[in-house]
Amino acid sequence: MKIIKTESYNKMSRTAANILSAQVILKSKSVLGLATGSTPVGMYKQLIEWNRKGDVDFSAVTTFNLDEYVGLPANDSNSYSAFMQNMFFNHININPDNVHIPNGMTERVDEECTGYDRQIVEAGGIDIQVLGIGHNGHIGFNEPGVCFMRDTHLVELSESTKEANARFFNGKATVPSCAITMGMGTIMRAKKIVLLCCGKEKAEILKKTIYGDIDPIIPASVLQLHSDVTVIADGPALSAIE
Ligand code: PGA
Numbered sequence: 001m002k003i004i005k006t007e008s009y010n011k012m013s014r015t016a017a018n019i020l021s022a023q024v025i026l027k028s029k030s031v032l033g034l035a036t037g038s039t040p041v042g043m044y045k046q047l048i049e050w051n052r053k054g055d056v057d058f059s060a061v062t063t064f065n066l067d068e069y070v071g072l073p074a075n076d077s078n079s080y081s082a083f084m085q086n087m088f089f090n091h092i093n094i095n096p097d098n099v100h101i102p103n104g105m106t107e108r109v110d111e112e113c114t115g116y117d118r119q120i121v122e123a124g125g126i127d128i129q130v131l132g133i134g135h136n137g138h139i140g141f142n143e144p145g146v147c148f149m150r151d152t153h154l155v156e157l158s159e160s161t162k163e164a165n166a167r168f169f170n171g172k173a174t175v176p177s178c179a180i181t182m183g184m185g186t187i188m189r190a191k192k193i194v195l196l197c198c199g200k201e202k203a204e205i206l207k208k209t210i211y212g213d214i215d216p217i218i219p220a221s222v223l224q225l226h227s228d229v230t231v232i233a234d235g236p237a238l239s240a241i242e
Contacts, residue, residue, distance in 0.1 A: 001230070001231055002231065003231045004230060004231065005233060009234055011234075012232050013041075013196075016040070016194055017047045020032065021050060024057070025056060028057065030062075030127045033129030034130055038132075061098060063100060064119070064123075065100065066141075066181060066182050069104050070105075070177075071104060071176050072105075072176060073105050084101060109180065114152070116152045117151045117186055125191060126191065128191070128193070129190035129194070131194065131196065132197070133206065133209065137205050138158070138220070141161070142187075143158040145216055145217060149185035149222075151186050154180055157177055184219060188223075188226055192230070194230050195209075195223065197231065197237040199236055202237050203236060203237055203238070203239045203241075
């Protein structure tokens, strides 16, 4: 794994945006794997700015998001679909037909999941997958104890993830209990992975991810087996390592 230490959240965001921009400039039909959560918001803001200036063009780019809650329609303000539209897609020149997010309202979950993986393959595979990391080491909604190397699938959210995400809902009781997520297998097939991490509260989990045992109890630890992972983290997030 390559580790890039940045002096601030803004620098982390700008570095990640630089990597994605370079990818899209070098290959206009790039396939990007994208993440929700608070961590990548600054990266999206930077990319929006460069798109407006004409420095990066998303018109031929295809995207696949990591996950979506089950039971929330795309227009629900708490859905990841709404998050992505508000934070990124509504502000750039991407073709809406090229945007993919699991459909959390499907009645045929298995077909939705296998279809999602098939679409990724048909698009040529993910060139760069952007990841955040949960306090419990989850990636997407691959919670501790997951079977490594699964493809896109239905998951039940852990209590700690519901607690972490309750801030966006009216309390933990209203956080959906299930989600559709790319599995670690889907994620590991991405050609390149960029993991973003900031803040002291993620320091211990980042250390276990990078230097701990490869163990399903820390889903992110499987990233040690990928040949092209870049971790971009601020000083506090790296404070348990140095
Ligand atoms: P965060 O979430 O970016 O809001 O910390 C990351 C995650 O849960 O994957």
